[in-house]
Amino acid sequence: MxxxxxxxxxxxxxxxxxxxxxxxxxxxxxxxxxxxxxxxxxxxxxxxxxxxxxxxxxxxxxxxxxxxxxxxxxxxxxxxxxxxxxxxxxxxxxxxxxxxxxxxxxxxxxxxxxxxxxxxxxxxxxxxxxxxxxxxxxxxxxxxxxxxxxxxxxxxxxxxxxxxxxxxxxxxxxxxxxxxxxxxxxxxxxxxxxxxxxxxxxxxxxxxxxxxxxxxxxxxxxxxxxxxxxxxxxxxxxxxxxxxxxxxxxxxxxxxRVRPADFVYSPANGLFEPFVTLGDSVGDGQEAGCIHFTEEPWRKPVTIYFGMGGVVLCRRFLARATLGDCLFNVGRTWTPQ
CATH class of the missing domain: 3.40.630.10 (Zn peptidases)
Known part of the structure; x- marks a missing residue:
């Protein structure tokens, strides 16, 4: 080196x-x-x-x-x-x-x-x-x-x-x-x-x-x-x-912690409303939150779902989110061998 x-x-x-x-x-x-x-x-x-x-x-x-x-x-x-x-x-x-x-x-x-x-x-x-x-x-x-x-x-x-x-x-x-x-x-x-x-x-x-x-x-x-x-x-x-x-x-x-491919990401630009908080236990496919649209307040929000359940380890802190921002990741029970 x-x-x-x-x-x-x-x-x-x-x-x-x-x-x-x-x-x-x-x-x-x-x-x-x-x-x-x-x-x-x-x-x-x-x-x-x-x-x-x-x-x-x-x-x-x-x-x-x-x-x-x-x-x-x-x-x-x-x-x-x-x-x-x-x-x-x-x-x-x-x-x-x-x-x-x-x-x-x-x-x-x-x-x-x-x-x-x-x-x-x-x-x-x-x-x-x-x-x-x-x-x-x-x-x-x-x-x-x-x-x-x-x-x-x-x-x-x-x-x-x-x-x-x-x-x-x-x-x-x-x-x-x-x-x-x-x-x-x-x-x-x-x-x-x-x-x-x-x-x-x-x-x-x-x-x-x-x-x-x-x-x-x-x-x-x-x-x-x-x-x-x-x-x-x-x-x-x-x-x-x-x-x-x-x-x-x-x-x-x-x-x-699940792989980055299994994190929850924002599907659009808008305001992020979380439905769960840190430490919550969530199930596969459970609703995670939604994205609201400030420029089209009459438009229905987009609901976001957890792909894999577990314990909520991380959430986006900022309410403003853009397409691709990480919103949540979770951890699943780990039993080291």
Whole structure:
């Protein structure tokens, strides 16, 4: 793999706590020899697991960004054993404008791996993560939510592992994190171009993700639950020296999200009226909602149906919908073998 053109003042091999920037080179009319700042922290204390924590791959997903900003400020090197690398706003140009993709190149970071060291800014960031940060990692935690357009049932997520040992470890982590729902999905929404694909290429690095609400906001209660869940996971794998306060006593419902081909999509442009809400159990062929027509208010609405039933994991947050927008997806009961 070609060397990255991104550089940083941080020595990732050095013990202690260091904060600074990844510098992504860019040349524009306004800045001929400039660089894009990507905030990063390295917290290292002796030998132990190496964990990469990422948020802001999509710039309008705020919950994980808030979590990791707080973690950078609160953790000291003596609090851990091993190495934490924290990237709270991975696609910084998208974070700055509050959009899913980068305004510089329309780059979706979680669809840009393995990246390109000589490509667009988003491709350079993806390449640096895969070529420099991922090697040697034992675990990656990648924090997502529904962003501006979607709202998710608060969930911990894994891509269905390819080996039995990874499956057992992944299910353990879902349960340790402790959100009410943990779901598995295939790789069809991101495939090899996602961070999970990068983890597989680097050497079967475990990858745990989340869907923490959405709708362009952040819930205090959900943030607290996710912060506690991350602390449990880091203690479970031996990075956090002290056990988190309290204990998780609830159970995690395990689901398998249906394929994108089985999501519910808008059949027309109009106003989306949902008939169900997050967490509802729905049947095959059940009415999901309808689309109303503002320009033809006398026209009858178009009813939308679930193809496959299950638990409603995700819904469109915005009422205005266009042809092809995802309106719902569901998860079905998952019993890992």
């Amino acid at each position: 070609q060397p990255s053109r991104i550089w940083s003042e941080i020595d990732f091999q050095k013990d202690g706590k260091a904060t600074g920037y990844l510098r992504v080179p860019i040349s524009t009319n306004a800045s001929a020899y400039g660089w894009i700042p990507i905030p990063i922290a390295s917290i290292k204390n002796g030998s132990g697991p190496r964990v990469l924590l990422i948020a802001g791959s999509h710039g309008d997903e705020w919950e994980g960004q808030i979590m990791l900003i707080k973690l950078i400020q609160s953790l000291k090197a003596e609090d851990i054993q091993g190495h934490l690398i924290i990237l709270p706003g991975a696609n910084a140009p998208a974070v700055q404008v509050g959009q899913r993709v980068s305004p510089l190149d329309d780059g979706n970071l979680n669809r840009s791996f393995p990246g390109d060291p000589n490509g667009t800014p988003t491709m350079m960031i993806a390449h640096f993560i895969e070529a420099v940060l991922l090697p040697g990692c034992d675990l990656v935690c990648d924090f997502h939510s529904g962003g501006s357009s979607l709202e998710y049932l608060p969930s911990t997520v894994v891509i269905a592992p390819r080996s039995d040992s990874q499956l057992r470890q992944s299910v353990d982590l879902l349960r340790v994190f402790g959100l009410p729902v943990g779901f598995a999905t295939d790789a069809s929404t991101g495939g090899d171009r996602s961070l999970t694909g990068a983890c597989d290429r680097v050497g079967s690095v475990l990858c745990l993700s989340t869907e923490l609400g959405g709708g362009g906001t952040a819930s205090r209660n959900l943030l607290r639950a996710a912060e506690d869940g991350l602390a449990r996971v880091l203690h479970h794998i031996g990075v956090l020296s002290a056990a988190p306060e309290g204990s998780h006593s609830g159970s995690t419902q395990l689901l398998y």
